[in-house]
Amino acid sequence: MKNKTIQLLLSGLTLLFLYGCEKELPNYYKIEGYEFASTEPDGGNWTPILIESGDAISIPAPDPVNSASYLQELEDLKTAMAQMSQADANAVTYWTQNPIIRWNEIALELIAKYNLIPGPNEDGSYTLPNPANPNGPPAFPFAHPPYAVRVLAYLSVAQYDGLISAWHYKYTYDRSAPFIQDESIVTAYNDNSDISYPSDGAVIATASRKVLTQMFPLEAKYLAEKETEHLRSLLLSGAHLQSDIEAGKLIGDAISTIALARAASDGMKNAQAPKAVSDSLASAAQARFGWHWVNVEIPKRPVGLTPLFGRVQMWSVENVEQTRPIPPPAIGSAAYEADVSQLKSYADNVTKERRRIANFWQDGLGTYTPPGHWNEFAKEFIVKYRLNPLRSARTFAYLNMAMMDGGISCWDAKYYYHYPRPIQVIEGFKTIAGTPNFPSYTSGHSVFSAAGAEVLAYIFPQEASIVRAWAEEAAISRVYGGIHWTFDATVGTDQGKDVAEYTINKARNDGAD
Structure with missing residues (x-):
């Protein structure tokens, strides 16, 4: 995968849409008079x-x-x-x-x-x-x-x-x-x-x-x-x-x-592994790379969140290693030090707009999570384009298959590379968005959002530019919040796009287009 620079794309239309969406709970639509655009006899x-x-x-x-x-x-x-x-x-x-x-x-x-x-x-x-x-x-x-x-x-x-x-x-x-x-x-x-x-x-x-x-x-x-x-x-x-x-x-x-x-039988029942298994993943990363993530939350949970989610059965990808991203920068390398400087600059210059972006995409406790956020967007488009139930179900199926595969790929990378979060290794560093209980690389928000955006861009090509802009905003939001390194977001965005392509290829051949 190529490490691409995220470009934050904000427009009045984007902000209008984002402010209009409910984050905590779904928005219950009144859809009387909803005449389907097609009936799909085949x-x-x-x-x-x-x-x-x-x-x-x-x-x-x-x-x-x-x-x-x-x-x-x-x-x-x-x-x-x-x-x-x-x-x-x-x-x-x-x-x-x-x-x-x-x-x-x-x-x-x-x-x-x-x-x-x-x-x-x-x-x-x-x-x-x-x-x-x-x-x-x-x-x-x-x-x-x-x-x-x-x-x-x-x-x-x-x-x-x-x-x-x-x-x-x-x-x-x-x-x-x-x-x-x-x-x-x-x-x-x-x-x-x-x-x-x-x-x-x-x-x-x-x-x-x-x-x-x-x-x-x-x-x-x-x-x-x-x-x-x-x-x-x-x-x-x-x-x-x-x-x-x-x-x-x-x-x-x-x-x-x-x-x-x-x-x-998909492996999810084993995803929340016991402490011994979780510790072995950290030890393997330490031996392999010379680093491992340490949970710094208070009180400290003894085991990271779902260490073996990366081994759950995928929908469209045969082997999760096919989608494993490039290694993150070595700690102490020039690329690493450049990112430390970037994060310190963001922390020292928290603008109102950056804080708004970080908060909007937080999707934390008590919300329907980042995948739920993208389901809410899908619902907006389904109503806008008057999809019938069959096409609506197809939209949600491919959207959520892609995001689940993206999440599995992301968690595989998280616990394979076991990369520390900024708060662990930058002395005196503070976040404005909590302390997640799992390794940093890659960013889950970035992967979920990029995968979701690509599927929606495929199904609703008229909305491609705006959903991709939202995905990039979701990715950079985690950097603004101090939760992630910039490369967590950029590589995670590429990772989500790459994983989604497997799902989109399946959709292209299902007979619906």
Whole structure:
């Protein structure tokens, strides 16, 4: 990889967008009147991620529209719609149009809720969250950036594959929606859902509930309530019969089971390694390079954050070493000393604008993390360009696959090079953005942001210049905050771009373009 100089690109448009986005929690969109830009009749032929093809999951054929069972379902639907409460009507408004956005918002909300560092015990020791005892204390999970991006990847990949399967059967059976069959039924959709079997919304509801429940077990009741509300809204929208919904649930259940089976064996359960393993990585770096990172936070946690996340299974890269960046400058070298001078200059000249940038991109505890930040941007563009659920799911799937692969590559570099942070080696140095509990090189924010920006630039080429400018701003923000060396950010940006290319190459060949 080439070490490129980050150029901070700020414009009035950039600042307007950034100030308009919520950081702590997702922004709940009102998307009534959301007419899809396309319907993708060939979407069932796109190449999925986890399954071989759209017909890999089986569902029964629907009853004919002239059958007694179908006609009875129509009557049952009209009765249910006639008895709708105001709460039902509000739920229909919330869930219709593009439920991919709604479940992404729920995921970001849970990530922010659980993004809290477990505190020390009275004796100064630490107890880690345990999925076998989610109530803790401390409660499981700690939704730090590696955990968050993995949640978002499995959620969006399950949604995407499930919708490819749904689209396959929609255009195989071509059963018209209830409001097409009976003109007395008024639908909440805007001519977006002419084919109803199976219900793509039901696929999303069931797959999302199952994946998120596995990732956030203490939220099982809340997520079940959201699924129930979503499924009822599909019926009351006038666009689906109960049999449409049941077929969609079958697909959602099947694809989420497949996704969670992969998750169970992807290596994440070993990422938060014990102290002996963590210490061995530091010793290996000391022997290899003559340095290692030391945690200087107070109180000091005995083990760095997820030392073995770099060994988790990647989505689009065969071997993480393919994406390992060039070594950082040797401590004491000319390049190192130049960076020391640069960081001291930033610390001595903290302008209002630099502090704003550092704070905006902090994405620390209690927020939806850097990967969540880029999901928020994706949602903005999905609404702007009126993507249908299938294309929305594709956007989130490739975005989060790329960022998860980027995070894995970044953590591999962090614990392979085990490079000290500025606060550890520059005497008297202070940060304005905390002290992360893992090595410095490369910058996670830089890698996540560059990977996310490249995917969004591919899917939304009209936005390429602005998303790449945001990624560079995110990278330099960590330098302004005193958290990272400049080369952590520059090389991390290149690393994120390089890793994202593997994902984008997969997207180029999935049949959607």
